[in-house]
Amino acid sequence: MRELTYLEAVREAMSQEMRQNEDVFVLGEDIGLYGGAFGVTRGMLDEFGPERIRNTPISEAAISGAAVGAALTGMRPILELQFSDFITIAMDNIVNQAAKTRYMFGGKGKVPMVLRTPAGSGTGAAAQHSQSLEAWTAHIPGLIVVQPSTAYDAKGLLKAAIDNDNPVIFYEHKLVYKTSSEVPEEQYSIPLGVADIKREGKDVTIVATSYMVHKVLEAAKELEKEGIDVEVVDPRTIVPLDKETIIKSVKKTGRLLIAHEAVKRGGIGGEIASMIAESEAFDYLDAPIKRLGGKEVPIPYNPNLEKAATPQVPDIIEAVKELVRY
Incomplete structure:
Protein backbone atom coordinates (compact mmCIF):
# COMPACT_ATOMS: atom_id res chain seq x y z
CA MET A 1 0.00 0.00 0.00
CA ARG A 2 1.20 3.54 -0.73
CA GLU A 3 2.30 5.90 2.03
CA LEU A 4 0.99 9.42 2.58
CA THR A 5 2.05 12.08 5.02
CA TYR A 6 -0.47 13.14 7.63
CA LEU A 7 -0.85 16.45 5.78
CA GLU A 8 -1.55 14.70 2.48
CA ALA A 9 -4.06 12.35 4.12
CA VAL A 10 -6.05 15.28 5.52
CA ARG A 11 -6.06 16.99 2.12
CA GLU A 12 -7.14 13.79 0.37
CA ALA A 13 -9.99 13.20 2.82
CA MET A 14 -11.36 16.69 2.22
CA SER A 15 -10.93 16.49 -1.57
CA GLN A 16 -12.68 13.13 -1.85
CA GLU A 17 -15.62 14.36 0.24
CA MET A 18 -15.89 17.55 -1.82
CA ARG A 19 -15.94 15.59 -5.09
CA GLN A 20 -18.92 13.54 -4.01
CA ASN A 21 -20.86 16.12 -1.98
CA GLU A 22 -21.32 19.68 -3.26
CA ASP A 23 -22.47 20.79 0.19
CA GLY A 43 -3.70 22.93 -4.74
CA MET A 44 -7.35 22.62 -3.72
CA LEU A 45 -8.22 26.07 -5.08
CA ASP A 46 -7.25 24.93 -8.59
CA GLU A 47 -9.65 21.99 -8.46
CA PHE A 48 -12.60 23.42 -6.54
CA GLY A 49 -12.44 27.16 -7.17
CA PRO A 50 -12.93 30.16 -4.88
CA GLU A 51 -16.60 29.37 -4.14
CA ARG A 52 -15.65 26.18 -2.28
CA ILE A 53 -12.15 27.12 -1.09
CA ARG A 54 -13.09 30.41 0.50
CA ASN A 55 -10.53 32.82 1.89
CA ARG A 76 -21.25 20.95 5.56
CA PRO A 77 -18.46 23.48 6.15
CA ILE A 78 -14.88 22.63 7.11
CA LEU A 79 -13.29 25.65 8.74
CA GLU A 80 -9.57 25.88 9.21
CA LEU A 81 -8.13 27.97 12.03
CA GLN A 82 -4.43 28.67 11.47
CA PHE A 83 -3.53 27.76 15.06
CA SER A 84 -5.65 26.06 17.69
CA ASP A 85 -4.81 28.89 20.09
CA PHE A 86 -7.14 31.10 18.04
CA ILE A 87 -10.12 28.96 18.99
CA THR A 88 -10.40 31.27 21.99
CA ILE A 89 -11.65 34.03 19.67
CA ALA A 90 -14.29 31.69 18.21
CA MET A 91 -15.51 30.25 21.51
CA ASP A 92 -18.88 32.02 21.62
CA ASN A 93 -19.95 30.57 18.28
CA ILE A 94 -18.54 27.14 19.12
CA VAL A 95 -19.69 26.81 22.72
CA ASN A 96 -22.94 28.75 22.75
CA GLN A 97 -24.18 28.18 19.19
CA ALA A 98 -22.68 25.15 17.46
CA ALA A 99 -22.66 22.88 20.51
CA LYS A 100 -26.16 23.70 21.73
CA THR A 101 -28.38 24.37 18.72
CA ARG A 102 -29.40 20.78 18.00
CA TYR A 103 -30.32 20.21 21.65
CA MET A 104 -32.18 23.49 22.09
CA PHE A 105 -34.29 22.93 18.95
CA GLY A 106 -35.11 19.31 19.72
CA GLY A 107 -33.09 18.00 16.81
CA LYS A 108 -34.84 20.15 14.21
CA GLY A 109 -31.71 22.19 13.65
CA LYS A 110 -28.27 20.64 13.26
CA VAL A 111 -24.75 21.97 12.85
CA PRO A 112 -22.71 19.52 10.72
CA MET A 113 -19.42 21.41 10.69
CA VAL A 114 -15.78 20.41 11.22
CA THR A 123 7.97 24.33 16.23
CA GLY A 124 9.30 27.28 18.20
CA ALA A 125 6.07 29.21 17.69
CA ALA A 126 6.03 30.42 21.33
CA ALA A 127 3.27 30.91 23.89
CA GLN A 128 0.40 32.15 21.72
CA HIS A 129 0.79 29.60 18.89
CA SER A 130 1.76 26.34 20.65
CA GLN A 131 -0.97 25.40 23.09
CA SER A 132 -2.96 22.20 23.48
CA LEU A 133 -6.46 23.27 24.46
CA GLU A 134 -8.45 20.11 23.73
CA ALA A 135 -9.64 19.76 27.34
CA TRP A 136 -11.55 23.04 26.95
CA THR A 137 -13.62 21.77 24.06
CA ALA A 138 -13.95 18.29 25.58
CA HIS A 139 -15.74 19.89 28.52
CA ILE A 140 -18.60 21.16 26.33
CA PRO A 141 -21.60 18.84 25.77
CA GLY A 142 -22.53 18.77 22.10
CA LEU A 143 -18.99 18.87 20.70
CA ILE A 144 -17.08 15.89 19.32
CA VAL A 145 -13.31 16.16 19.87
CA VAL A 146 -10.84 14.26 17.67
CA GLN A 147 -7.04 13.95 17.92
CA PRO A 148 -5.62 11.68 15.20
CA SER A 149 -1.99 10.63 15.64
CA THR A 150 -1.32 9.01 12.23
CA ALA A 151 -2.04 9.69 8.57
CA TYR A 152 -4.24 6.59 8.36
CA ASP A 153 -6.31 7.70 11.33
CA ALA A 154 -6.51 11.29 10.11
CA LYS A 155 -8.07 10.36 6.77
CA GLY A 156 -10.61 7.91 8.20
CA GLU A 172 -3.96 18.18 14.00
CA HIS A 173 -0.62 18.29 15.81
CA LYS A 174 1.94 20.34 13.88
CA LEU A 175 4.74 17.81 14.36
CA VAL A 176 2.63 14.98 12.95
CA TYR A 177 2.01 16.69 9.58
CA LYS A 178 5.23 15.32 8.05
CA THR A 179 4.95 11.81 9.49
CA SER A 180 3.69 9.14 7.11
CA SER A 181 1.89 5.81 7.17
CA GLU A 182 0.09 3.48 4.79
CA VAL A 183 -3.18 5.03 3.63
CA PRO A 184 -5.66 3.44 1.19
CA GLU A 185 -6.55 5.44 -1.92
CA GLU A 186 -10.24 4.72 -1.56
CA GLN A 187 -12.47 6.48 0.94
CA TYR A 188 -12.87 4.84 4.32
CA SER A 189 -14.33 5.90 7.63
CA ILE A 190 -13.07 5.23 11.16
CA PRO A 191 -15.94 5.35 13.69
CA LEU A 192 -15.73 8.21 16.16
CA GLY A 193 -15.29 6.93 19.71
CA VAL A 194 -13.25 3.82 18.89
CA ALA A 195 -9.71 3.65 20.32
CA ASP A 196 -6.78 1.90 18.66
CA ILE A 197 -4.17 -0.25 20.37
CA LYS A 198 -1.01 0.99 18.71
CA ARG A 199 1.16 -1.58 20.53
CA GLU A 200 0.16 -4.64 22.53
CA GLY A 201 1.88 -5.38 25.84
CA LYS A 202 1.34 -7.02 29.21
CA ASP A 203 3.16 -4.97 31.88
CA VAL A 204 1.91 -1.36 31.66
CA THR A 205 -0.86 0.43 29.79
CA ILE A 206 -0.03 3.88 28.43
CA VAL A 207 -2.94 5.95 27.15
CA ALA A 208 -1.50 8.67 24.93
CA THR A 209 -3.03 11.28 22.66
CA SER A 210 -1.97 13.00 19.44
CA TYR A 211 1.81 13.46 18.97
CA MET A 212 2.45 11.94 22.41
CA VAL A 213 1.57 8.56 20.85
CA HIS A 214 4.78 8.76 18.79
CA LYS A 215 6.89 9.59 21.85
CA VAL A 216 5.31 6.77 23.83
CA LEU A 217 5.98 4.25 21.06
CA GLU A 218 9.61 5.36 21.01
CA ALA A 219 9.82 4.96 24.78
CA ALA A 220 8.20 1.51 24.52
CA LYS A 221 11.01 0.34 22.23
CA GLU A 222 13.61 1.42 24.77
CA LEU A 223 11.72 -0.18 27.66
CA GLU A 224 11.44 -3.43 25.73
CA LYS A 225 15.24 -3.71 25.86
CA GLU A 226 14.93 -3.82 29.65
CA GLY A 227 12.21 -6.45 29.61
CA ILE A 228 9.25 -4.08 30.17
CA ASP A 229 6.34 -4.78 27.82
CA VAL A 230 4.21 -1.67 27.22
CA GLU A 231 0.71 -1.56 25.74
CA VAL A 232 -0.07 1.72 23.97
CA VAL A 233 -3.71 2.81 23.65
CA ASP A 234 -4.55 5.76 21.40
CA PRO A 235 -8.11 6.99 22.10
CA ARG A 236 -8.13 8.87 18.76
CA THR A 237 -11.28 10.69 19.88
CA ILE A 238 -11.48 12.04 23.41
CA VAL A 239 -15.19 12.83 22.97
CA PRO A 240 -16.67 10.29 22.70
CA LEU A 241 -14.10 8.33 24.70
CA ASP A 242 -13.71 4.59 24.19
CA LYS A 243 -13.82 3.63 27.86
CA GLU A 244 -14.20 -0.10 27.21
CA THR A 245 -10.88 -0.47 25.39
CA ILE A 246 -8.99 1.44 28.07
CA ILE A 247 -10.63 -0.50 30.91
CA LYS A 248 -9.89 -3.82 29.22
CA SER A 249 -6.23 -2.89 28.76
CA VAL A 250 -5.79 -1.75 32.36
CA LYS A 251 -7.40 -4.95 33.64
CA LYS A 252 -4.83 -6.89 31.61
CA THR A 253 -1.70 -4.97 32.66
CA GLY A 254 -2.63 -3.74 36.15
CA ARG A 255 -0.78 -0.45 35.63
CA LEU A 256 -1.76 2.81 33.92
CA LEU A 257 0.18 5.83 32.71
CA ILE A 258 -1.64 8.64 30.89
CA ALA A 259 0.44 10.97 28.75
CA HIS A 260 -0.62 14.13 26.94
CA GLU A 271 -10.80 12.38 33.29
CA ILE A 272 -9.31 9.06 32.17
CA ALA A 273 -7.80 8.44 35.60
CA SER A 274 -11.12 9.07 37.36
CA MET A 275 -12.91 6.86 34.84
CA ILE A 276 -10.60 3.98 35.75
CA ALA A 277 -10.98 4.72 39.47
CA GLU A 278 -14.76 4.46 39.11
CA SER A 279 -14.69 1.26 37.04
CA GLU A 280 -14.09 -2.42 37.71
CA ALA A 281 -10.51 -1.89 36.47
CA PHE A 282 -9.64 -0.19 39.78
CA ASP A 283 -9.55 -3.55 41.57
CA TYR A 284 -7.00 -4.82 39.04
CA LEU A 285 -4.48 -2.03 39.66
CA ASP A 286 -1.10 -3.09 41.08
CA ALA A 287 0.18 0.49 41.31
CA PRO A 288 -1.24 4.03 41.55
CA ILE A 289 -2.31 5.67 38.30
CA LYS A 290 0.31 8.10 36.96
CA ARG A 291 -0.21 11.13 34.74
CA LEU A 292 2.29 12.97 32.55
CA GLY A 293 1.32 16.36 31.16
CA GLY A 294 2.69 19.78 30.34
CA LYS A 295 4.12 22.08 32.97
CA GLU A 296 1.94 24.89 34.31
CA VAL A 297 3.70 27.52 32.21
CA PRO A 298 3.06 29.15 28.83
CA ILE A 299 5.02 27.36 26.09
CA PRO A 300 8.46 29.04 25.90
CA TYR A 301 10.08 30.23 22.66
CA ASN A 302 13.52 28.89 23.58
CA PRO A 303 13.77 25.36 22.09
CA GLU A 318 11.14 7.08 34.04
CA ALA A 319 7.40 7.10 34.79
CA VAL A 320 6.96 3.54 33.50
CA LYS A 321 9.90 2.30 35.57
CA GLU A 322 8.36 3.84 38.68
CA LEU A 323 5.13 1.99 37.97
CA VAL A 324 6.75 -1.41 37.52
CA ARG A 325 8.64 -1.07 40.81
CA TYR A 326 5.38 -1.55 42.73
Missing part, protein backbone atom coordinates in the same frame (compact mmCIF):
# COMPACT_ATOMS: atom_id res chain seq x y z
CA VAL A 24 -18.93 20.38 1.56
CA PHE A 25 -16.68 23.43 1.33
CA VAL A 26 -13.63 24.82 3.14
CA LEU A 27 -13.21 28.29 4.61
CA GLY A 28 -10.37 29.95 6.47
CA GLU A 29 -7.52 32.44 6.39
CA ASP A 30 -5.11 32.15 3.43
CA ILE A 31 -6.37 28.69 2.43
CA GLY A 32 -6.56 29.58 -1.27
CA LEU A 33 -3.40 30.43 -3.23
CA TYR A 34 -1.24 30.22 -0.12
CA GLY A 35 -2.62 26.80 0.81
CA GLY A 36 -3.13 27.48 4.51
CA ALA A 37 -0.63 28.13 7.29
CA PHE A 38 0.85 24.62 6.99
CA GLY A 39 0.02 23.92 3.34
CA VAL A 40 -2.83 21.48 3.95
CA THR A 41 -5.15 23.02 1.34
CA ARG A 42 -2.41 23.66 -1.23
CA THR A 56 -11.89 34.72 4.87
CA PRO A 57 -11.08 37.91 6.76
CA ILE A 58 -8.64 37.66 9.65
CA SER A 59 -11.37 37.06 12.21
CA GLU A 60 -11.90 33.69 13.86
CA ALA A 61 -15.21 34.96 15.23
CA ALA A 62 -16.37 35.70 11.67
CA ILE A 63 -15.09 32.37 10.30
CA SER A 64 -16.81 30.30 12.99
CA GLY A 65 -20.00 32.35 12.77
CA ALA A 66 -20.16 31.88 9.00
CA ALA A 67 -19.56 28.15 9.41
CA VAL A 68 -22.33 27.76 11.98
CA GLY A 69 -24.75 29.68 9.76
CA ALA A 70 -23.82 27.65 6.69
CA ALA A 71 -24.24 24.38 8.58
CA LEU A 72 -27.66 25.42 9.88
CA THR A 73 -28.82 26.08 6.31
CA GLY A 74 -27.77 22.69 4.95
CA MET A 75 -24.09 23.01 4.05
CA LEU A 115 -13.29 22.80 12.78
CA ARG A 116 -9.78 21.73 11.76
CA THR A 117 -6.84 23.32 13.52
CA PRO A 118 -3.10 22.72 14.07
CA ALA A 119 -2.22 22.27 17.74
CA GLY A 120 0.72 21.64 20.01
CA SER A 121 4.30 22.72 20.52
CA GLY A 122 7.65 21.77 19.04
CA LEU A 157 -11.58 10.07 11.14
CA LEU A 158 -11.93 13.20 9.01
CA LYS A 159 -14.40 11.45 6.71
CA ALA A 160 -16.40 10.35 9.76
CA ALA A 161 -16.27 13.90 11.10
CA ILE A 162 -17.50 15.46 7.83
CA ASP A 163 -20.34 12.93 7.60
CA ASN A 164 -21.43 13.53 11.19
CA ASP A 165 -24.40 15.83 11.86
CA ASN A 166 -22.77 17.38 14.94
CA PRO A 167 -19.93 19.92 15.31
CA VAL A 168 -16.50 18.29 15.42
CA ILE A 169 -13.26 19.84 16.69
CA PHE A 170 -10.43 18.17 14.76
CA TYR A 171 -6.98 18.78 16.26
CA GLU A 261 1.08 17.34 25.90
CA ALA A 262 -1.55 19.67 27.34
CA VAL A 263 -1.00 21.13 30.79
CA LYS A 264 -1.45 18.35 33.33
CA ARG A 265 -3.83 20.39 35.51
CA GLY A 266 -7.35 20.04 34.14
CA GLY A 267 -6.20 17.87 31.25
CA ILE A 268 -7.97 14.87 29.76
CA GLY A 269 -5.62 12.64 31.78
CA GLY A 270 -7.54 13.45 34.94
CA ASN A 304 15.34 23.79 25.19
CA LEU A 305 12.76 25.34 27.49
CA GLU A 306 10.00 24.37 25.05
CA LYS A 307 11.02 20.71 25.35
CA ALA A 308 11.23 21.02 29.13
CA ALA A 309 7.63 22.28 29.28
CA THR A 310 6.12 19.08 27.85
CA PRO A 311 6.74 15.34 28.48
CA GLN A 312 9.63 13.83 26.52
CA VAL A 313 10.72 10.23 25.93
CA PRO A 314 13.01 10.08 29.01
CA ASP A 315 10.11 11.31 31.20
CA ILE A 316 7.89 8.51 29.87
CA ILE A 317 10.58 5.88 30.46
Whole structure:
Protein backbone atom coordinates (compact mmCIF):
# COMPACT_ATOMS: atom_id res chain seq x y z
CA MET A 1 0.00 0.00 0.00
CA ARG A 2 1.20 3.54 -0.73
CA GLU A 3 2.30 5.90 2.03
CA LEU A 4 0.99 9.42 2.58
CA THR A 5 2.05 12.08 5.02
CA TYR A 6 -0.47 13.14 7.63
CA LEU A 7 -0.85 16.45 5.78
CA GLU A 8 -1.55 14.70 2.48
CA ALA A 9 -4.06 12.35 4.12
CA VAL A 10 -6.05 15.28 5.52
CA ARG A 11 -6.06 16.99 2.12
CA GLU A 12 -7.14 13.79 0.37
CA ALA A 13 -9.99 13.20 2.82
CA MET A 14 -11.36 16.69 2.22
CA SER A 15 -10.93 16.49 -1.57
CA GLN A 16 -12.68 13.13 -1.85
CA GLU A 17 -15.62 14.36 0.24
CA MET A 18 -15.89 17.55 -1.82
CA ARG A 19 -15.94 15.59 -5.09
CA GLN A 20 -18.92 13.54 -4.01
CA ASN A 21 -20.86 16.12 -1.98
CA GLU A 22 -21.32 19.68 -3.26
CA ASP A 23 -22.47 20.79 0.19
CA VAL A 24 -18.93 20.38 1.56
CA PHE A 25 -16.68 23.43 1.33
CA VAL A 26 -13.63 24.82 3.14
CA LEU A 27 -13.21 28.29 4.61
CA GLY A 28 -10.37 29.95 6.47
CA GLU A 29 -7.52 32.44 6.39
CA ASP A 30 -5.11 32.15 3.43
CA ILE A 31 -6.37 28.69 2.43
CA GLY A 32 -6.56 29.58 -1.27
CA LEU A 33 -3.40 30.43 -3.23
CA TYR A 34 -1.24 30.22 -0.12
CA GLY A 35 -2.62 26.80 0.81
CA GLY A 36 -3.13 27.48 4.51
CA ALA A 37 -0.63 28.13 7.29
CA PHE A 38 0.85 24.62 6.99
CA GLY A 39 0.02 23.92 3.34
CA VAL A 40 -2.83 21.48 3.95
CA THR A 41 -5.15 23.02 1.34
CA ARG A 42 -2.41 23.66 -1.23
CA GLY A 43 -3.70 22.93 -4.74
CA MET A 44 -7.35 22.62 -3.72
CA LEU A 45 -8.22 26.07 -5.08
CA ASP A 46 -7.25 24.93 -8.59
CA GLU A 47 -9.65 21.99 -8.46
CA PHE A 48 -12.60 23.42 -6.54
CA GLY A 49 -12.44 27.16 -7.17
CA PRO A 50 -12.93 30.16 -4.88
CA GLU A 51 -16.60 29.37 -4.14
CA ARG A 52 -15.65 26.18 -2.28
CA ILE A 53 -12.15 27.12 -1.09
CA ARG A 54 -13.09 30.41 0.50
CA ASN A 55 -10.53 32.82 1.89
CA THR A 56 -11.89 34.72 4.87
CA PRO A 57 -11.08 37.91 6.76
CA ILE A 58 -8.64 37.66 9.65
CA SER A 59 -11.37 37.06 12.21
CA GLU A 60 -11.90 33.69 13.86
CA ALA A 61 -15.21 34.96 15.23
CA ALA A 62 -16.37 35.70 11.67
CA ILE A 63 -15.09 32.37 10.30
CA SER A 64 -16.81 30.30 12.99
CA GLY A 65 -20.00 32.35 12.77
CA ALA A 66 -20.16 31.88 9.00
CA ALA A 67 -19.56 28.15 9.41
CA VAL A 68 -22.33 27.76 11.98
CA GLY A 69 -24.75 29.68 9.76
CA ALA A 70 -23.82 27.65 6.69
CA ALA A 71 -24.24 24.38 8.58
CA LEU A 72 -27.66 25.42 9.88
CA THR A 73 -28.82 26.08 6.31
CA GLY A 74 -27.77 22.69 4.95
CA MET A 75 -24.09 23.01 4.05
CA ARG A 76 -21.25 20.95 5.56
CA PRO A 77 -18.46 23.48 6.15
CA ILE A 78 -14.88 22.63 7.11
CA LEU A 79 -13.29 25.65 8.74
CA GLU A 80 -9.57 25.88 9.21
CA LEU A 81 -8.13 27.97 12.03
CA GLN A 82 -4.43 28.67 11.47
CA PHE A 83 -3.53 27.76 15.06
CA SER A 84 -5.65 26.06 17.69
CA ASP A 85 -4.81 28.89 20.09
CA PHE A 86 -7.14 31.10 18.04
CA ILE A 87 -10.12 28.96 18.99
CA THR A 88 -10.40 31.27 21.99
CA ILE A 89 -11.65 34.03 19.67
CA ALA A 90 -14.29 31.69 18.21
CA MET A 91 -15.51 30.25 21.51
CA ASP A 92 -18.88 32.02 21.62
CA ASN A 93 -19.95 30.57 18.28
CA ILE A 94 -18.54 27.14 19.12
CA VAL A 95 -19.69 26.81 22.72
CA ASN A 96 -22.94 28.75 22.75
CA GLN A 97 -24.18 28.18 19.19
CA ALA A 98 -22.68 25.15 17.46
CA ALA A 99 -22.66 22.88 20.51
CA LYS A 100 -26.16 23.70 21.73
CA THR A 101 -28.38 24.37 18.72
CA ARG A 102 -29.40 20.78 18.00
CA TYR A 103 -30.32 20.21 21.65
CA MET A 104 -32.18 23.49 22.09
CA PHE A 105 -34.29 22.93 18.95
CA GLY A 106 -35.11 19.31 19.72
CA GLY A 107 -33.09 18.00 16.81
CA LYS A 108 -34.84 20.15 14.21
CA GLY A 109 -31.71 22.19 13.65
CA LYS A 110 -28.27 20.64 13.26
CA VAL A 111 -24.75 21.97 12.85
CA PRO A 112 -22.71 19.52 10.72
CA MET A 113 -19.42 21.41 10.69
CA VAL A 114 -15.78 20.41 11.22
CA LEU A 115 -13.29 22.80 12.78
CA ARG A 116 -9.78 21.73 11.76
CA THR A 117 -6.84 23.32 13.52
CA PRO A 118 -3.10 22.72 14.07
CA ALA A 119 -2.22 22.27 17.74
CA GLY A 120 0.72 21.64 20.01
CA SER A 121 4.30 22.72 20.52
CA GLY A 122 7.65 21.77 19.04
CA THR A 123 7.97 24.33 16.23
CA GLY A 124 9.30 27.28 18.20
CA ALA A 125 6.07 29.21 17.69
CA ALA A 126 6.03 30.42 21.33
CA ALA A 127 3.27 30.91 23.89
CA GLN A 128 0.40 32.15 21.72
CA HIS A 129 0.79 29.60 18.89
CA SER A 130 1.76 26.34 20.65
CA GLN A 131 -0.97 25.40 23.09
CA SER A 132 -2.96 22.20 23.48
CA LEU A 133 -6.46 23.27 24.46
CA GLU A 134 -8.45 20.11 23.73
CA ALA A 135 -9.64 19.76 27.34
CA TRP A 136 -11.55 23.04 26.95
CA THR A 137 -13.62 21.77 24.06
CA ALA A 138 -13.95 18.29 25.58
CA HIS A 139 -15.74 19.89 28.52
CA ILE A 140 -18.60 21.16 26.33
CA PRO A 141 -21.60 18.84 25.77
CA GLY A 142 -22.53 18.77 22.10
CA LEU A 143 -18.99 18.87 20.70
CA ILE A 144 -17.08 15.89 19.32
CA VAL A 145 -13.31 16.16 19.87
CA VAL A 146 -10.84 14.26 17.67
CA GLN A 147 -7.04 13.95 17.92
CA PRO A 148 -5.62 11.68 15.20
CA SER A 149 -1.99 10.63 15.64
CA THR A 150 -1.32 9.01 12.23
CA ALA A 151 -2.04 9.69 8.57
CA TYR A 152 -4.24 6.59 8.36
CA ASP A 153 -6.31 7.70 11.33
CA ALA A 154 -6.51 11.29 10.11
CA LYS A 155 -8.07 10.36 6.77
CA GLY A 156 -10.61 7.91 8.20
CA LEU A 157 -11.58 10.07 11.14
CA LEU A 158 -11.93 13.20 9.01
CA LYS A 159 -14.40 11.45 6.71
CA ALA A 160 -16.40 10.35 9.76
CA ALA A 161 -16.27 13.90 11.10
CA ILE A 162 -17.50 15.46 7.83
CA ASP A 163 -20.34 12.93 7.60
CA ASN A 164 -21.43 13.53 11.19
CA ASP A 165 -24.40 15.83 11.86
CA ASN A 166 -22.77 17.38 14.94
CA PRO A 167 -19.93 19.92 15.31
CA VAL A 168 -16.50 18.29 15.42
CA ILE A 169 -13.26 19.84 16.69
CA PHE A 170 -10.43 18.17 14.76
CA TYR A 171 -6.98 18.78 16.26
CA GLU A 172 -3.96 18.18 14.00
CA HIS A 173 -0.62 18.29 15.81
CA LYS A 174 1.94 20.34 13.88
CA LEU A 175 4.74 17.81 14.36
CA VAL A 176 2.63 14.98 12.95
CA TYR A 177 2.01 16.69 9.58
CA LYS A 178 5.23 15.32 8.05
CA THR A 179 4.95 11.81 9.49
CA SER A 180 3.69 9.14 7.11
CA SER A 181 1.89 5.81 7.17
CA GLU A 182 0.09 3.48 4.79
CA VAL A 183 -3.18 5.03 3.63
CA PRO A 184 -5.66 3.44 1.19
CA GLU A 185 -6.55 5.44 -1.92
CA GLU A 186 -10.24 4.72 -1.56
CA GLN A 187 -12.47 6.48 0.94
CA TYR A 188 -12.87 4.84 4.32
CA SER A 189 -14.33 5.90 7.63
CA ILE A 190 -13.07 5.23 11.16
CA PRO A 191 -15.94 5.35 13.69
CA LEU A 192 -15.73 8.21 16.16
CA GLY A 193 -15.29 6.93 19.71
CA VAL A 194 -13.25 3.82 18.89
CA ALA A 195 -9.71 3.65 20.32
CA ASP A 196 -6.78 1.90 18.66
CA ILE A 197 -4.17 -0.25 20.37
CA LYS A 198 -1.01 0.99 18.71
CA ARG A 199 1.16 -1.58 20.53
CA GLU A 200 0.16 -4.64 22.53
CA GLY A 201 1.88 -5.38 25.84
CA LYS A 202 1.34 -7.02 29.21
CA ASP A 203 3.16 -4.97 31.88
CA VAL A 204 1.91 -1.36 31.66
CA THR A 205 -0.86 0.43 29.79
CA ILE A 206 -0.03 3.88 28.43
CA VAL A 207 -2.94 5.95 27.15
CA ALA A 208 -1.50 8.67 24.93
CA THR A 209 -3.03 11.28 22.66
CA SER A 210 -1.97 13.00 19.44
CA TYR A 211 1.81 13.46 18.97
CA MET A 212 2.45 11.94 22.41
CA VAL A 213 1.57 8.56 20.85
CA HIS A 214 4.78 8.76 18.79
CA LYS A 215 6.89 9.59 21.85
CA VAL A 216 5.31 6.77 23.83
CA LEU A 217 5.98 4.25 21.06
CA GLU A 218 9.61 5.36 21.01
CA ALA A 219 9.82 4.96 24.78
CA ALA A 220 8.20 1.51 24.52
CA LYS A 221 11.01 0.34 22.23
CA GLU A 222 13.61 1.42 24.77
CA LEU A 223 11.72 -0.18 27.66
CA GLU A 224 11.44 -3.43 25.73
CA LYS A 225 15.24 -3.71 25.86
CA GLU A 226 14.93 -3.82 29.65
CA GLY A 227 12.21 -6.45 29.61
CA ILE A 228 9.25 -4.08 30.17
CA ASP A 229 6.34 -4.78 27.82
CA VAL A 230 4.21 -1.67 27.22
CA GLU A 231 0.71 -1.56 25.74
CA VAL A 232 -0.07 1.72 23.97
CA VAL A 233 -3.71 2.81 23.65
CA ASP A 234 -4.55 5.76 21.40
CA PRO A 235 -8.11 6.99 22.10
CA ARG A 236 -8.13 8.87 18.76
CA THR A 237 -11.28 10.69 19.88
CA ILE A 238 -11.48 12.04 23.41
CA VAL A 239 -15.19 12.83 22.97
CA PRO A 240 -16.67 10.29 22.70
CA LEU A 241 -14.10 8.33 24.70
CA ASP A 242 -13.71 4.59 24.19
CA LYS A 243 -13.82 3.63 27.86
CA GLU A 244 -14.20 -0.10 27.21
CA THR A 245 -10.88 -0.47 25.39
CA ILE A 246 -8.99 1.44 28.07
CA ILE A 247 -10.63 -0.50 30.91
CA LYS A 248 -9.89 -3.82 29.22
CA SER A 249 -6.23 -2.89 28.76
CA VAL A 250 -5.79 -1.75 32.36
CA LYS A 251 -7.40 -4.95 33.64
CA LYS A 252 -4.83 -6.89 31.61
CA THR A 253 -1.70 -4.97 32.66
CA GLY A 254 -2.63 -3.74 36.15
CA ARG A 255 -0.78 -0.45 35.63
CA LEU A 256 -1.76 2.81 33.92
CA LEU A 257 0.18 5.83 32.71
CA ILE A 258 -1.64 8.64 30.89
CA ALA A 259 0.44 10.97 28.75
CA HIS A 260 -0.62 14.13 26.94
CA GLU A 261 1.08 17.34 25.90
CA ALA A 262 -1.55 19.67 27.34
CA VAL A 263 -1.00 21.13 30.79
CA LYS A 264 -1.45 18.35 33.33
CA ARG A 265 -3.83 20.39 35.51
CA GLY A 266 -7.35 20.04 34.14
CA GLY A 267 -6.20 17.87 31.25
CA ILE A 268 -7.97 14.87 29.76
CA GLY A 269 -5.62 12.64 31.78
CA GLY A 270 -7.54 13.45 34.94
CA GLU A 271 -10.80 12.38 33.29
CA ILE A 272 -9.31 9.06 32.17
CA ALA A 273 -7.80 8.44 35.60
CA SER A 274 -11.12 9.07 37.36
CA MET A 275 -12.91 6.86 34.84
CA ILE A 276 -10.60 3.98 35.75
CA ALA A 277 -10.98 4.72 39.47
CA GLU A 278 -14.76 4.46 39.11
CA SER A 279 -14.69 1.26 37.04
CA GLU A 280 -14.09 -2.42 37.71
CA ALA A 281 -10.51 -1.89 36.47
CA PHE A 282 -9.64 -0.19 39.78
CA ASP A 283 -9.55 -3.55 41.57
CA TYR A 284 -7.00 -4.82 39.04
CA LEU A 285 -4.48 -2.03 39.66
CA ASP A 286 -1.10 -3.09 41.08
CA ALA A 287 0.18 0.49 41.31
CA PRO A 288 -1.24 4.03 41.55
CA ILE A 289 -2.31 5.67 38.30
CA LYS A 290 0.31 8.10 36.96
CA ARG A 291 -0.21 11.13 34.74
CA LEU A 292 2.29 12.97 32.55
CA GLY A 293 1.32 16.36 31.16
CA GLY A 294 2.69 19.78 30.34
CA LYS A 295 4.12 22.08 32.97
CA GLU A 296 1.94 24.89 34.31
CA VAL A 297 3.70 27.52 32.21
CA PRO A 298 3.06 29.15 28.83
CA ILE A 299 5.02 27.36 26.09
CA PRO A 300 8.46 29.04 25.90
CA TYR A 301 10.08 30.23 22.66
CA ASN A 302 13.52 28.89 23.58
CA PRO A 303 13.77 25.36 22.09
CA ASN A 304 15.34 23.79 25.19
CA LEU A 305 12.76 25.34 27.49
CA GLU A 306 10.00 24.37 25.05
CA LYS A 307 11.02 20.71 25.35
CA ALA A 308 11.23 21.02 29.13
CA ALA A 309 7.63 22.28 29.28
CA THR A 310 6.12 19.08 27.85
CA PRO A 311 6.74 15.34 28.48
CA GLN A 312 9.63 13.83 26.52
CA VAL A 313 10.72 10.23 25.93
CA PRO A 314 13.01 10.08 29.01
CA ASP A 315 10.11 11.31 31.20
CA ILE A 316 7.89 8.51 29.87
CA ILE A 317 10.58 5.88 30.46
CA GLU A 318 11.14 7.08 34.04
CA ALA A 319 7.40 7.10 34.79
CA VAL A 320 6.96 3.54 33.50
CA LYS A 321 9.90 2.30 35.57
CA GLU A 322 8.36 3.84 38.68
CA LEU A 323 5.13 1.99 37.97
CA VAL A 324 6.75 -1.41 37.52
CA ARG A 325 8.64 -1.07 40.81
CA TYR A 326 5.38 -1.55 42.73
